[in-house]
Amino acid sequence: MVRFCVSEKWLSAMAALFIMLAGFSVQAADADPTALLQAAFDNWRGKSSETTITMTVHRPEWERTLTMKSWTEGNDNTLARFTAPAKDAGNATLKLGSNTFVYNPKLNQVVKLPASLLAQSWMGSDFSYNDLAKADDLLTQYTHKTIGTERDGGHTIYTIEAMPKPGAPVVWGKLEVKVRDDGIMMEQTYFDQDMHVVRVMKTERIAPIGGRDYPVVLTMHPRDKPEQWTKVKTISATFNTEIPAYVFTRSNMQNPRGQ
CATH class of the missing domain: 1.20.5 (Single alpha-helices involved in coiled-coils or other helix-helix interfaces)
Known part of the structure; x- marks a missing residue:
């Protein structure tokens, strides 16, 4: 008994x-995986943003840190301008819709980048021009499926598999993205067309900034070069403020107005 x-x-x-x-x-x-990804992009950019950022590029033989200011508006417009060190100050990248332009002050020339170069290294870092623009291809060119969940610090973290839509003009064979239930992007893994991991971006620190919890430190790690990485740290940020239309112009890349 x-x-x-x-x-x-x-x-x-x-x-x-x-x-x-x-x-x-x-x-x-x-949990709608597309809605989770949209929340992550909304947290990342807002309707508009103005940020000051440092970027540290680490290689086994050397390391350098650059400072830049960045402005975004919606999903289409982004301007990033380097302010330090002196040898890089003035270099700028502008995204207008599907067009991306770069400006080199030494040449005093604005060049439009072809789409084939947008996945290339940006300023010698492990980030690409698409990463800089926080391009929303992940939302528009991929289908999304939640493939896992985990708990951490009282939050649920969702792992979302993103597969390219048929005929989508994208570089990656697959993306796996970890998003926290409050819209914080935690990790992003990039796969090539053979489904091999190429690189992994991880959020290393979350802190309040600009009135929201934010991934203030991100690090990109190439899978085949474990000894190198690029770390991006957001120093200051404001969101959802009015940005003058002239900011997102090629003339402003060459002759900054009050920035």
Whole structure:
């Protein structure tokens, strides 16, 4: 009789655990992966943003740190201008819709980049021109599926698989993105067309900035070069403020107006 009672309690406990896990699975499955990614982009950029950022490029033989200011508006407009060190100050990159332009003050020339170069290294770092622009291709050119969840620090983190839509003009064969339930981008893994991992971007620190919790330190790690990395740190940020239209112009790249 005693063994029967113990067994009954064990069965009751297992049933309760099963119900709890089943409920969690349903909740995770109900989370819209596209909405989670949109929340991450909204947190990252807002309707508009103005940020001051440092970028440290680390190589086994050397390391350098650059400072830049960046402005974004919607999903289409981005301007990034370097302010330090002196030899890089004035270099700028401008994204207008699907067009990307670079400016070199030594040459005093604005050059439009072809689409084939947007995935190339930006300023010698492990980030690309598309990364700089925080391009929303991830939202528009891929289909999304939640493939896993985990708990960390009281939050649920969703792992989302992004597969290119048929005929999509994208470089990556697949992306896996980890997004926290409050819209913080935690990690992004990039796969080539053969489904090999090429690089991984991780959020190293989250802190309040510009009135929101924000991934203030991000590091990009190439998979085949473990000894090198690029770290981006957001020093200051404001969001959802009016940005003058002249900011996102080629003439402003060459002759900055009050910035």
